[in-house]
Amino acid sequence: MKIYSLFEYSKKYVIIYLRHKNENGGVIMDFTVDFSEQENFYLIKVEGEIDAYHSATFKQKTKEKLTELSHTKYVIDMSLVSYIDSAGLGAIVSLLKESRNLKKELILVGLQPQVRKIFEMTKLDKIVKIVDTIDEI
Numbered sequence: 001m002k003i004y005s006l007f008e009y010s011k012k013y014v015i016i017y018l019r020h021k022n023e024n025g026g027v028i029m030d031f032t033v034d035f036s037e038q039e040n041f042y043l044i045k046v047e048g049e050i051d052a053y054h055s056a057t058f059k060q061k062t063k064e065k066l067t068e069l070s071h072t073k074y075v076i077d078m079s080l081v082s083y084i085d086s087a088g089l090g091a092i093v094s095l096l097k098e099s100r101n102l103k104k105e106l107i108l109v110g111l112q113p114q115v116r117k118i119f120e121m122t123k124l125d126k127i128v129k130i131v132d133t134i135d136e137i
Helices: 055-068 086-101 113-121
Strands: 002-009 013-021 027-037 042-050 073-084 105-109 129-131
Touching: 027 055, 042 055, 042 086, 055 073, 055 086, 073 086, 073 113, 086 105
Parallel strands: 042 073, 073 105, 105 129
Antiparallel strands: 002 013, 013 027, 027 042
């Protein structure tokens, strides 16, 4: 299995694109993280599965933004996340801890029902702010 990464940089956004391929060259899964500045917060839009394959890169690049930028509010839009496993939950907890250490707010938005259920079952919905839409921020 090969992982292909594409990083696009500009002053306002970074896109991380990971594509997993099997030995026959067929695409198994895609994962995209789009970082962009908004008027009142920094938006991190995730698409795909936050799992053992993707959580390390997601966590690393998001932590870089938390520490490098002066925004006080970071919003992770998970409306296009179809699945999260324990590695993904660990990444979210690590980002939450880092944001609190930096006196910054981390908000999750748009969790699909199956993803929200995981947060509820693990009681993580009690420690991280979760809202349904960006308008609620």
